[in-house]
Amino acid sequence: MDIQEARKKIDTIDALLAENYKKRLEIVADIAKYKDEHQMPLIDEVRDTDIIATHTNDCSDEKLRPYIEAYMSAVVSMSNEYLREHMHQHIFLIGMPGAGKTTVGKALSKELNRDFYDLDLTIQEKTGKSIQNIIIYDGEEKFRQHEYDAIRELIRNKPSVIATGGGTVLSEKTVQIMRNNGIIVFVNRDVTQILDDLDLEIRPLLKESIEYIFRLYEERYPLYESVSHIKIGNESNISDTVQAIIEALPNTEK
Ligand SMILES: Nc1ncnc2c1ncn2[C@@H]1O[C@H](COP(=O)(O)OP(=O)(O)O)[C@@H](O)[C@H]1O
Numbered sequence: 001m002d003i004q005e006a007r008k009k010i011d012t013i014d015a016l017l018a019e020n021y022k023k024r025l026e027i028v029a030d031i032a033k034y035k036d037e038h039q040m041p042l043i044d045e046v047r048d049t050d051i052i053a054t055h056t057n058d059c060s061d062e063k064l065r066p067y068i069e070a071y072m073s074a075v076v077s078m079s080n081e082y083l084r085e086h087m088h089q090h091i092f093l094i095g096m097p098g099a100g101k102t103t104v105g106k107a108l109s110k111e112l113n114r115d116f117y118d119l120d121l122t123i124q125e126k127t128g129k130s131i132q133n134i135i136i137y138d139g140e141e142k143f144r145q146h147e148y149d150a151i152r153e154l155i156r157n158k159p160s161v162i163a164t165g166g167g168t169v170l171s172e173k174t175v176q177i178m179r180n181n182g183i184i185v186f187v188n189r190d191v192t193q194i195l196d197d198l199d200l201e202i203r204p205l206l207k208e209s210i211e212y213i214f215r216l217y218e219e220r221y222p223l224y225e226s227v228s229h230i231k232i233g234n235e236s237n238i239s240d241t242v243q244a245i246i247e248a249l250p251n252t253e254k
């Protein structure tokens with residue numbers, strides 16, 4: 001085999017791959033616009049799975065099939081990142097109880113001229129029960145299901161700002177639906193600052209002890225970090241935090 005010849009062939013193929021991928025991304029940007037206009041979800045998992053499976057199954061060489069599958073998965077996943085940057089999508093705020101999700105979310109929605117929804121309030125209005133009572137009498141699992149159901153309904157609205165509850169990300173399917181329909185912003189605030197500002201009486205999960213909130217922070221921090229697209233510190237005033245989020249958002253009405 002002549003290595004120079006082989007490399008020339010590889011270069012020609014790579015040029016075609018790059019050229020075609022560029023074309024693919026240009027179409028993705030058009031799709032982003034269409035999906036925005038028609039309020040369609042950011043990611044369609046069924047379609048993605050189908051694209052990957054079609055090309056994997058088309059490969060007649062069994063040994064190469066896993067490589068085709070991995071290659072197509074990477075193409076789809078990178079294209080979805082590009083799609084995310086081109087769409088105006090829902091903004092989900094996550095983070096510890098008391099981190100400022102509701103307060104920051106309200107201010108952010110005003111700044112972006114969007115509707116604002118607080119997940120806890122939405123659930124209270126829908127069920128006619130307080131969050132405290134749902135957790136105490138129906139159990140946390142039921143409450144997590146309420147969170148999932150409420151998000152499924154809220155995402156049908158035009159792109160909004162949604163402040164979730166501190167534990168919303170504990171449910172994998174809820175994380176998935178948020179990631180498929182928007183951008184997740186982790187609002188991070190120091191526990192000592194949280195404790196300074198919080199009325200513990202109205203936060204059922206925090207009432208037990210101060211140590212509990214520190215433990216909760218340790219436990220949940222890695223989860224907040226791993227599921228979010230953007231992490232913002234809410235350490236000074238609310239308007240600085242709002243500006244920091246707007247700066248960090250891709251393709252927003254900056
Ligand atoms: N940057 C900030 N500066 C001062 N107070 C803040 C700040 N962020 C949040 N707070 C206060 O902390 C408390 C908890 O905020 P909240 O928005 O209800 O948190 P969450 O919705 O994350 O539980 C509120 O009293 C709020 O006014």
Ligand SMILES: O=C(O)C1=C[C@@H](OP(=O)(O)O)[C@@H](O)[C@H](O)C1
Nearest residue numbers: 096097098120165166167204205
């Ligand atoms: O951390 C949690 O598991 C919870 C946080 C609360 O929301 P905030 O984060 O707005 O306090 C509320 O959803 C419920 O009490 C459960």
Ligand SMILES: [Mg+2]
Nearest residue numbers: 101102163164
């Ligand atoms: Mg809140």
